[in-house]
Amino acid sequence: MKAIVSNKYGSPDVLELREIEKPLPTENRVLIKVHAASLNFGNLVLLKGEPFLARFAFGLTKPKYSILGGDVAGTVEAVGKDVKLFQIGDEVFGDLSQCGWGGFAEYVSVPEYALSLKPKNISFEEAAATPMAGVTALQGLRNKGKIKSGHKVLIYGASGGIGTFAVQIAKSFGAEVTGVCSTRNLEILRSIGADHIIDYTKEDFTQVEECYDLILGVNGSNPISLYKRLLKPNGIFVHVGGSESQLFRTLLFGPFISMAGSKKMSTLLQRANQEDLNYVKELLETGKVKPIIDKQYNISEIVEAFNYFQEGHAQGKVVITV
Structure with missing residues (x-):
């Protein structure tokens, strides 16, 4: 072969x-x-x-x-x-x-x-x-992010492989989703149902007045302190992907930030498993995810x-x- x-x-x-x-x-x-x-x-x-x-x-x-x-x-x-x-x-x-x-x-x-x-x-x-992108998005939102219906969710890197699944899966949980992307990707986020879109080439997403129950960092190199500021009390930041420096900062400082207050900072290590793949399969079959x-x-x-x-x-x- x-x-x-x-x-x-x-x-x-x-x-x-x-x-x-x-x-x-x-x-x-x-x-x-x-x-x-x-x-x-x-x-x-x-x-x-x-x-x-x-x-x-x-x-x-x-x-x-x-x-x-x-x-x-x-x-x-x-x-x-x-x-x-x-x-x-x-x-x-x-x-x-x-x-x-x-x-x-x-x-x-x-x-x-x-x-x-x-x-x-x-x-x-x-x-x-x-499989990998869909299950990663699911585990980041549900397992680490504790997503619930009505949550305000920010997804940074929303137009990539994991991000496009994350937007749709978050919507399937009943969340209000804001996606961050560049100008060339605005139409993609509209097509998959993002409620709000921030074009980071024209607007500094860290300066928005909105705060979020859950932030999924799929891409980027932003300091985790910026994500912390955008979280509501009891909000959760989940690092899924991005620069190595952002990963190390989350691993090193995340536990201390989490212990010092109500806001939680964590990182996801995706684990493939059949149960979660079957969950994503049902979302595909019902048309909730494409x-x-x-x-x-x-x-x-x-x-x-x-x-x-x-x-x-x-x-x-x-x-x-x-």
Whole structure:
């Protein structure tokens, strides 16, 4: 089979399209014929080995996982003898980041717990765009952010992969959502139902008079003190993504800020799990959430796709057609 292989850390240029042996499903695994995959920040970490601390999980001197790709969607081609949830011919999607990656290939062998049945009302490309970003948004809003109906929610970085899911999922909880983005992304946020939009190229979002029950920081490098000022009493800030300096400040100072008052500052470490994927699947099936895809690339264009993705300006998700 064909697969995108990387045996050393580096830029997207180290990625190679190769012929390798097709995997076989063991007892509790499912063999998927991959139709589509998508790019996430975790793919960049695994590709570059940065930040360096990530190498303790992914390999100190070279990648532990030679085939990237966490999000996949495809068709079940074979199942192990202990598989109970899926059968040959099922259309499925899932997040492989907790079970070996490997999605940038024609076939991948996956534990059944990493998968869910693909909603019939969306394409393979839309399904592949969903698992990691959708579950991350859900866990940030619900698990860390304790979102409730009527909450005022601010999402910084609302037009990216996680952000577009976060806006829609927050709306599904009955929240009043304000999205922060640049001018080129205003229409995207309108199309997915944001109640209010702040164009950060024209307006300083930190100077607004509004305060929020929950702030989701998906992108950016703003000092956490600015987010703290925008929180209501008992409000919660959740760092989901952004600059390394913002992450370290949240990890270092967040606990002290949280202990000193009613406002809470936290960071999210997303954990893929089937229960949350099934929750997002129901939102897709009912039309409450629709994946936003910026660009689609063929698997042979993987270097170009990574170069575009790492610029950080994707409007929604970048998808790979296999």
